[in-house]
Amino acid sequence: MEPTENSSVIAITNQKGGVGKTTSTLNIAQALAALGHRVLVIDLDPQGNATQGLGIKLETVRASAADLLRDKNLSDEAGIYQGAGLDLIPATPLLAAVEREMVGLTNSEFRLAQRVKRLRATYKYVLIDNAPGFGPLMNSALNASDFVLVPVDSSFFGLAGLQKLLGELEIIREGFNPGLSLLGLFLTMFDTTRMSEEILGELVSSFGDLVFESRIRRSVKLREAPAFGRTIFQHAPGGSGAEDYLRLTQELIVRLAKARAVSHV
Numbered sequence: 001m002e003p004t005e006n007s008s009v010i011a012i013t014n015q016k017g018g019v020g021k022t023t024s025t026l027n028i029a030q031a032l033a034a035l036g037h038r039v040l041v042i043d044l045d046p047q048g049n050a051t052q053g054l055g056i057k058l059e060t061v062r063a064s065a066a067d068l069l070r071d072k073n074l075s076d077e078a079g080i081y082q083g084a085g086l087d088l089i090p091a092t093p094l095l096a097a098v099e100r101e102m103v104g105l106t107n108s109e110f111r112l113a114q115r116v117k118r119l120r121a122t123y124k125y126v127l128i129d130n131a132p133g134f135g136p137l138m139n140s141a142l143n144a145s146d147f148v149l150v151p152v153d154s155s156f157f158g159l160a161g162l163q164k165l166l167g168e169l170e171i172i173r174e175g176f177n178p179g180l181s182l183l184g185l186f187l188t189m190f191d192t193t194r195m196s197e198e199i200l201g202e203l204v205s206s207f208g209d210l211v212f213e214s215r216i217r218r219s220v221k222l223r224e225a226p227a228f229g230r231t232i233f234q235h236a237p238g239g240s241g242a243e244d245y246l247r248l249t250q251e252l253i254v255r256l257a258k259a260r261a262v263s264h265v
Contacts, residue, residue, distance in 0.1 A: 007120040008256050010127050010183065011145040015161045017132035019153040020188035022049040023222055023232075024248075025129040027241070030231035031249035033085035037124040040080070042112075043091035044141055045131035046099070051090035055229025056081060058092050066094040069111050069140070070101070076115050087123070095137070102136040109136050110176060113144040134168060142172040147183040147259070149252070151216075152203060154189050154196035159203065183255055186212035186248060212255075214248035216241070 012025045025041060033039045043050040044065055048058050063079040068089065081088045102108035116126055128141045142148065148169060152158045166182070173180050185207055190196050204211050216222075217240050225235035232241040 007123060008125055008147060009116055009120070009145045010125065010147045010149050011130060011141040012127060012149045012151065013130040013138065013141065013165070014150050014152065015132055015134060015165050016153075016157065019158070020151045020216065020222075021132075022053060022129050023226070024149075024151045024186075024188065024216070024245075025050055025127050026053050026226075026231050027222075027233065027245040028249050028252065029086055029125070029127050030233045031246050032125050032253075034233060035249070035253075036085075038085060038087075038122065040087045040089065040119060040123040040126045042089045042116075042126065042128045042141075044095070044112075044128055044137050045091055046093050046096035047131065048091040048093070048095075049226065050129040051088065051092070053226040053229065053231070054083070054086075054088055056088070056090055058090075061090045061092050064090045064092045064094065065112075066092060066098040068115060069095075069108070070098050072111065076118055099135060099137050102140075109139045110143055112140040113176070116144040138168070139172065142169065142180060143176050145177070145180060147181050147256070149183050150185040151188045152185050152199070154187050154191065154193075154199050154218075156195065158187075158199045159206070162206075181259060182210060183252070183259065184210045184212050186214060186216065188216040189218045190215040191218045212248060212251055214244065214251045216244045216248065219244075 012021050014021060029039045029041045041050055067074055068079045079089045081090060130138055130141050169180060185203060187200055219241040221236040221239045222232055222241040225232050228235055232245060236242060
């Protein structure tokens with residue numbers, strides 16, 4: 001999908017689990033909303049962590065991402081839960097069954113892109129939270145997005161699988177979505193250990209300017225917030241987690257502006 005003047009669709013993904021994808025999706029979304037933008041989060045993980053992280057109980061969900069993917073006649077609005085500047089298309093475990101169904105359906109991995117294309121007129125930013133691993137849901141997210149944002153945890157295995165992810169992006173570019181761009185990578189769970197510094201050094205060595213200057217420091221409050229159905233800005237607005245995600249979001253906005261400027265040259 002080509003980025004438009006009015007909207008940016010960002011898939012936040014990494015095939016490795018436990019790197020902070022959902023935490024990052026929710027807190028970047030909240031920061032964007034706090035800065036005055038209309039934001040939609042699409043939960044594309046059958047575990048529904050982003051849904052629960054925004055305080056919605058899975059058993060109360062009436063229509064979800066699974067329903068929107070399965071039923072092309074269902075209205076977009078039916079699956080949108082509205083918040084204060086931050087809306088959500090939730091996920092439930094039904095999404096896992098729908099993903100299996102998608103394997104046998106023609107063009108099923110483009111259904112999300114068709115819906116997102118319509119939603120661009122309503123939202124400045126659409127953020128898609130993905131489950132780890134590859135498959136129809138990941139491909140759906142990449143086909144629907146303008147940009148990919150990759151959180152990398154500051155651990156020994158932090159860099160594992162990144163080349164495979166980049167290969168997957170190239171396949172998507174060669175197919176339905178030639179305009180898909182890697183917006184960048186950023187470190188999560190960063191601390192003052194030698195391991196964190198070494199991972200940062202390797203990341204910069206491999207990806208250069210694609211690595212965000214902002215880093216998300218390890219924080220107990222960041223781990224706590226989802227259990228209360230809150231973002232870090234609601235749970236601990238004066239802490240390091242809120243500070244880090246606001247800084248990251250501001251850097252993200254600058255990068256997006258530069259990417260749009262380049263695309264219009």
